[in-house]
Amino acid sequence: MGCTAEGRALQTLGDSSYARERIRRSAAERTHRRPASRCDRYPEPGLFASQQMASGKMSFDNDAVYARRVVGAVLVIAAVMALVDVGHGWGRAEDRGAVPTASGSRSPTPAAAAARVSIEPADDARKVRPDRPVVVRAAGGRLTSVSVTSKDGRDLSGSFDADRTTWTSTWAMSPSARYVAKATAENRDHEATTETSAFRTLTPRATFGATANTIAPGGSTVGVGFPLILDFSVPIEDKADVERALEVRMSRPVEGAWHWTSDTQIVFRPKEYWPAHQKIRLVAHLTGVRAAPGVFGDKNLSKRWTVGEQVIVKASAKTKRAVVYENGEKVKSWPVSMGQGGVWKYHTTSGIHLTMGRSNPEQMISPGIEKGQPGYYDELVYWAVRISNSGEYIHSMPSTVWAQGRQNVSHGCINSPPKKAEWFYEYQHPGDVVVITGTPRKLEYDNGWGFWQKSWKSWVAGGALNKPVTP
Numbered sequence: 206m207g208c209t210a211e212g213r214a215l216q217t218l219g220d221s222s223y224a225r226e227r228i229r230r231s232a233a234e235r236t237h238r239r240p241a242s243r244c245d246r247y248p249e250p251g252l253f254a255s256q257q258m259a260s261g262k263m264s265f266d267n268d269a270v271y272a273r274r275v276v277g278a279v280l281v282i283a284a285v286m287a288l289v290d291v292g293h294g295w296g297r298a299e300d301r302g303a304v305p306t307a308s309g310s311r312s313p314t315p316a317a318a319a320a321r322v323s324i325e326p327a328d329d330a331r332k333v334r335p336d337r338p339v340v341v342r343a344a345g346g347r348l349t350s351v352s353v354t355s356k357d358g359r360d361l362s363g364s365f366d367a368d369r370t371t372w373t374s375t376w377a378m379s380p381s382a383r384y385v386a387k388a389t390a391e392n393r394d395h396e397a398t399t400e401t402s403a404f405r406t407l408t409p410r411a412t413f414g415a416t417a418n419t420i421a422p423g424g425s426t427v428g429v430g431f432p433l434i435l436d437f438s439v440p441i442e443d444k445a446d447v448e449r450a451l452e453v454r455m456s457r458p459v460e461g462a463w464h465w466t467s468d469t470q471i472v473f474r475p476k477e478y479w480p481a482h483q484k485i486r487l488v489a490h491l492t493g494v495r496a497a498p499g500v501f502g503d504k505n506l507s508k509r510w511t512v513g514e515q516v517i518v519k520a521s522a523k524t525k526r527a528v529v530y531e532n533g534e535k536v537k538s539w540p541v542s543m544g545q546g547g548v549w550k551y552h553t554t555s556g557i558h559l560t561m562g563r564s565n566p567e568q569m570i571s572p573g574i575e576k577g578q579p580g581y582y583d584e585l586v587y588w589a590v591r592i593s594n595s596g597e598y599i600h601s602m603p604s605t606v607w608a609q610g611r612q613n614v615s616h617g618c619i620n621s622p623p624k625k626a627e628w629f630y631e632y633q634h635p636g637d638v639v640v641i642t643g644t645p646r647k648l649e650y651d652n653g654w655g656f657w658q659k660s661w662k663s664w665v666a667g668g669a670l671n672k673p674v675t676p
Contacts, residue, residue, distance in 0.1 A: 320346025320390040322400040330404035335378040335493030335501060336446065339363065343370045343390035346398065356383040376450065377493030380501045381408040406493070412503035413439040413496045415489055420562045421635040423508035429478035429515045430559045431636025432656050433487050435506075440468035442497040444669035447471075450494045450502075456484035458676030464659075464667035466651055474656050474664070476673070478638065481532060483512040513634050518599075520619055522553060522643030525610050527599070527619065529629070537632075539625035540610025542602070544617040548580075549646065550595075553617050556648030557657040558592040558639040563630055565589065571616070572596060582616070588626040592619075592639050593653035599639070601626035 321344040326333045339361060341351050351372040353361035361384070363374040378384060382405070389399045415435045421427050433453065441447050448463055453473055461475040479485070486509045491502030520527040522543045529537040544553035550572070567589035574581045589600035595617070602609075602620035609620060619641075621629070636654075650658040665673050 317392040317394040317396070318345050319396060320344065320392045320398045322348075322388050322390050322398055324386050324388060324400055324402040326402065326404040328402040328404065330402075332407040333378075333404050334495070335380045335382070335406040336495050339374040339378070339384075339386055341372040341386065341388045343388075346390040346392040348372055348388060348390045349397070351386070351388045353384055353386045355379060376490040377502075378406050379492050380406050380412070380503060382406050409501040409503075410499040411439070413437055413441075413491075413500055414502065414504050415491060415506055417487060417489075417506060417508045418510075418635075421510065423510065425510060426513045426634050427485075427510045428560060428634045428636030428638060429481060429512055429517075430474075430557070430638045430654075430657060431479065431485075431510065431512065432559070432654055433473040433485070435471050435487075435489060437469045437471075437496070439496055439500060441465075441471075442468075443495050444471075446494055447491070447496060448669045450490040452488040452490065453674060454486040454488065455676070459483075460673050460675055462661075462665045462668055462673040463670075464656070464664050465669065466667075472656055473674070476661050478515065479512045481512060481515045485510045485512065512636075516633065516637040518629075518637065518639040520639065520641050522555075522613055522641070524643075525613065527621070527625075529632075537625070537628065539622055542605050542608040542610075542615055542620040543613045543641075544644065544646075545614050546644075551616050552644050552646035553597060553613075553615070553619065553641060554593060554595065554646050554648035554652065555641050555644045556655065558597070558641060558648060559654040559657070560633045560635055560637045560639060561591040561593075561654055562635060563588075563590045563633070565630065567598065567600065569596070569598075569618075586618075588623070588630040590630055590633055591653070593648065593655065595652055599626065599629060 323342045323344075325340045326337075339353050341348065347369040348365060348371075349369075351363065351365075353363065353374060355361070355378070359379075361374050361378060362376060363372050365372050372388070384404055384406070386402045386404075387399065388401075389397050391397050415437050417423070417436075418432075418434050421431065435451070437447075444465060448471065451463060451471070451473070453461060457480050459475045459477065459480065461473055463471050463473050465471050473487075486507065489506040492505050494502045496502065515530075515532050517530045518527055519530070520541060520543070525541055525543070527539055527541045528535060544551045546552045566585040566587045568585055569582065571580055571582045576583070586598070586600045586602065589598040591598050597617050597619070599619045599621060601623040602615070602618075603623055605614055605620045606622055608614045609622060614620075638657075641648075648655045648658055650656055656664070659667075665671065
């Protein structure tokens with residue numbers, strides 16, 4: 206017949222009153238012995254009653270105990286199944302748009318509030334400073350897309366923060382231009398909110414521009430000491446803002462720094478010589494950058510160069526020889542004659558020079574001395590490579606071949622044999638290193654490209670931001 210009381214109680218799981226009634230009825234009806242079964246380990250209440258009546262010890266205490274046990278088991282099982290049901294349902298409550306309550310029922314999940322998007326500058330703003338960043342923010346959601354486009358179709362670059370709740374433009378905007386910013390954000394239910402802002406930048410009272418390294422035009426090959434030089438069309442007052450707008454891209458990143466040599470010139474050089482075969486790109490994001498009150502840049506600038514082999518020339522006024530090293534290997538050597546001295550300006554300058562350009566021929570006129578005065582000269586020299594702005598060249602000088610390697614007789618230049626001078630003229634690139642030693646006169650850092658004469662600490666301190674540019 207099966208486990209009558211327990212089986213029926215389980216069928217009515219969760220209704221303890223009904224279970225109790227059925228148990229009481231079952232106990233009253235069981236007055237006969239039933240066949241043994243697997244339920245005999247839990248004797249029926251009726252069996253206890255009949256046995257006790259026969260023995261004259263009638264009692265309903267055991268039936269009550271049994272009933273309580275069954276009811277307790279039913280309640281435990283009902284609770285476990287309820288927990289299982291709740292556990293399964295909770296994992297899907299969000300998917301079903303509902304959450305479980307204390308009684309086990311479910312109520313709908315509140316809909317997420319719409320994301321809010323704000324854009325600066327505000328819609329319809331006028332006379333916006335182009336050097337102020339465009340900032341887009343999202344509240345109650347995350348930004349999924351941002352675009353800022355000028356009327357002529359140019360996109361303004363920018364970046365998101367880690368949480369994608371803020372987007373900030375990277376470079377300045379063009380002056381006298383109309384822009385439209387459009388941004389979309391989504392809340393946690395992936396519902397999108399889109400905002401737009403149309404605004405116009407101010408018209409400056411004046412603009413400025415820049416030129417870069419006219420000696421070595423973009424696309425040319427340069428030496429390992431090559432400096433990146435920018436000359437501005439107006440004096441720069443807001444040097445830090447202009448410096449932030451300058452970007453140096455390298456195929457093999459190295460540490461470098463900007464240094465202001467004047468109000469109209471800034472120079473970049475690496476901490477150490479450029480690696481051979483390095484590719485360099487200078488990008489000046491000057492459009493919209495303020496140089497002074499009312500003065501803004503109106504044009505960006507971009508130039509590329511490729512570093513050649515590492516060429517270092519070592520010339521000594523004492524040994525009176527010049528030696529050329531390429532990537533550490535000696536490739537050429539010849540006798541030279543340097544500055545005769547006597548007068549300070551006739552000493553060749555010692556220090557780290559860079560080749561700055563070449564000419565063939567080059568007219569040389571005695572500085573500060575008029576024709577007819579002692580020491581005056583005016584002559585053409587050939588295969589001339591400039592190494593400073595104080596009139597120093599490595600050049601051919603047939604008339605002093607007798608002194609080359611023996612005596613210093615020049616006015617400061619490095620006189621060389623014609624064939625060797627021609628070879629070097631064709632061999633070198635702007636920015637190759639020429640290290641001169643053995644003279645009492647030191648090369649000033651601002652004499653030509655004498656920038657390597659400054660210590661690194663001093664060089665970095667000459668920048669408006671006072672810090673190196675790190676890879």
